[in-house]
Amino acid sequence: MHRRRGLSVRLKLTLSYTAFLMAAGVLLLAAIGVFLFKEGWLITIGGVWRETPGIAFVRGFAPMAAAVMTFLLVFGLLGGWLLAGRMLAPLDRITHATRTVANGSLSHRIRLPGRQDEFRELADTFDMMVTRLEAHVAEQERFAANASHELxxxxxxxxxxxxxxxxxxxxxxxxxxxxxxxxxxxxxxxxxxxxxxxxxxxRSFTREHVDLSLVAEEATETLLPLAEKHGVTLETYGDVAPAVGSPALLQQLAANLVHNAIVHNLPGQGSVWVSTGAGPRTVLLTVENTGEPIAPEVASTLTEPFQRGTERVRTDHAGVGLGLAIVRTIAEAHDGTLTLAPRPGGGLRVTVALPAAAPHPGGGAVPREWSPAGA
CATH class of the missing domain: 1.10.287 (Helix Hairpins)
Incomplete structure (x- = not known):
């Protein structure tokens, strides 16, 4: 749900603490002022103690009240900010854990220390829910693996x-x-x-340094005969894209993307573009293809198992409906993301973003250009 940016809870609590402290200070100073005025107490004016009635009392008492209120304002803001931060620290930890789990890491737990209170109860309930969810997902995966193995x-x-x-x-x-x-x-x-x-x-695989550009190049070379059979032109280009993961799984990811782009294309006159890029923190593998127009709402469902666009069902090479689902699972297993977007002229643009590998001590990667496949 999209929401407009508002004040943080910490700032709201700080302002609330400060306003309460200022209100208490005003009431206290007012009570003291009334008491001193009625009793005719002596206050210091010019260093001499004398009785101060009427307006002279106000002139003498107002600077002290202003100084006290200024002190209360500064003390309330600083103290309220620190106090609110300390009180909300468990909530920040819960929020971070929730985002981590939402990104697919079901093994993460909050494990909030301390005695039982509302925050600890919420954290314990969340951990229990994620534990049950992880067990349920693991059971489903074991069932699929066992059933597939038996078949x-x-x-x-x-x-x-x-x-x-x-x-x-x-x-x-x-x-x-x-x-x-x-x-x-x-x-x-x-x-x-x-x-x-x-x-x-x-995610039970050994992680190694992998260059996505080499993975993409190997996938296009392997599938070049299929592209020629369908009359599809393959073009590959890009920079060195160092990542960390399973070479076999990343190879499967690239092969699935290129295969889908070839078979779900315009017959006899299609094109597929495979490119890689590297940034400070992420590396990208992008596969684009020509084809029939795809609605955005249809494109968003293509990564679901056994889901295909209407025009894809009619083809003789519809596949088993798990190609992009496998790509998404492999990308998430490597802490990456998969993005699908329809191309303006028809077809699909698929982008896989993975965390970039740390540069080797000997220096960074040097970009290189690929030649079109089959050239």
């Missing part, structure tokens, strides 16, 4: 039997066998995709 064996057996049947000269032209072979291949692809999705979600 691999019968699917592999079916594939072998179908290949034997296709090799039989008497059945080679049977369209039913070809159809079953296509369905079996699709089921195997879906099983492998589910396994990869569950493994990436668990």
């Amino acid at each position: 691999r064996t019968p699917l592999s057996v079916s594939k072998s039997l179908l290949e034997v049947a296709r090799a039989d000269p008497g059945r080679a032209a049977d369209p039913l066998i070809d159809r079953l072979h296509a369905v079996n291949t699709r089921a195997i692809d879906l099983t492998e995709a589910l396994l990869l999705l569950s493994r990436a979600g668990r």
Whole structure:
């Protein structure tokens, strides 16, 4: 929800403390002034003690009251700011933990120390909720992994039997066998995709230094025959983009993006552009492709499992519906983000942003240009 920026709670508490202190000071000084005026107490004027009635009393008492109120104002602002900060420190910690969990780190806990109070109760409830959520997600991932693993064996057996049947000269032209072979291949692809999705979600991989530019170049070279088959032009360019992660998973990420850009394109006249870039804190891998116009609300759902745009369902290469879901999971497992945006002329622009790797002691990376694939 978009909200306009307002005053911080700390500032509001500081002003409230100061206003309360000033009001108490005004009442106290007023009470003292009335008491002194009625009793005719002696106050100091010019260093001499004497009785001061009427206007002389006010002239003598007003500077002291002003000095006291100034002191109370400064003391209230400074003291209120420090006190509010100390009181709200647990809330800042809870907010930071909430944002961390919202970004996908379900293993994070607040573990707020101290005796039980409202803040500690809120933190403990949050930790309990995240623990249950993490256990539920882990259970789902284990189920998907186990189910996919169990399906691999019968699917592999079916594939072998179908290949034997296709090799039989008497059945080679049977369209039913070809159809079953296509369905079996699709089921195997879906099983492998589910396994990869569950493994990436668990973040159980060794992190190494990876250059996204090399990963992107390898993906385009591998898929160049597919692009030529579909009449799609591949262009790759960009700078060295050092990241830290799993080379195999990042290679799968780049391959999925390039594959999607090729098969969901204009037939016979499409283009795909693959580029990388490096900033102070992030590195980018961007894949753009021509294609049919995609509505923004449709583009935002393409990373969900088994979700495709309407025009993508009609293609013969619709895939298993997990390509971009796998990309998103791999990006999040590397503490990165995935952004999808329709191109003005049709097609899609997909950008993966990952944390940049720390530069090597010997110096930073040197940009280099790639040549178009197949040139």
